[in-house]
Amino acid sequence: MDSDQFAPLGDSGIIVKMGDGIDQKTHEKVQALARLLQKHPFEGIIEIVPGFTTVAVFYDPIRLFHLGIEFPYNWVLAKLKEIMATLPETSVKDARVVEIPVCYGKEFGPDLEVVAVHNGLTPDEVIRIHSETEYLVHMIGFAPGFPYLGGMDERIITPRRSTPRLKIPAGSVGIGGEQTGIYPIESPGGWQLIGRTPQRLFRYEGEPPSLLQAGDLVRFRPISLVEYHKLEGADS
Secondary structure (H helix, E strand, C coil): CHHHEEEEEEEEEEHHHHHHEEEEEEHHHHHHHHHHHHHHCCCCCEEEEEEEEEEEEEEEEHHHHHHCCCCHHHHHHHHHHHCCCCCCCHHHCCCCCCCCCCEHHHHHHHHHHHHHHHCCHHHHHHHHHHHHHHHEEEECCCCCCCCECCCCHHHCCCCCCCCEEECCCCEEEEEECEEECCCCCCECCCCCEEECCCCCEEECCCCCEECCCCCCCEEEEECHHHHHHHHHHHHH
């Protein structure tokens, strides 16, 4: 086991590096470790945060010290190494699939034409390509419930806007470089907006509050404006 696989994160965390690239194999390793730690947490763990290629493990050094553990970092590091030695295999074949309805274009997708022109496509072709792909949720971040989705077709890759918008409505679906994502709450952002979903991705009162979780598979389903407003009312 490489020593550079582990690194301290402040005085109460450890970063575990699971791979070098944003790919399916690394993602599966990240999810395997995160799920194992969440299901069987050891003493002192506060939070497990999976990323693209790493898992951040946060712990309470004061609690561990009071339990007689003189060097909490070394103790947690040893525990993680033990767990890594018995890490189970996992696969996206077992992932949950979540369908997200999207109304593309017009007022909901002001940048759909930009994406089409940039890639030499028609707006309808962009919609077809975007909605026919199955996406992997690599991680949740940036804003509560914001999913970073991998697997977007290279035919619709489009750079972020040169000037970010100050206010993007919740539910907006956008493209930023090689990724696509959904803004779960109203926030600033620089991604190219191509549509909007009436599905609420983040509920403060929910358990868990985020609809999507790292490891999920997402499929977008194109819907009409009429269906959008119908689903919006049902999901309020």
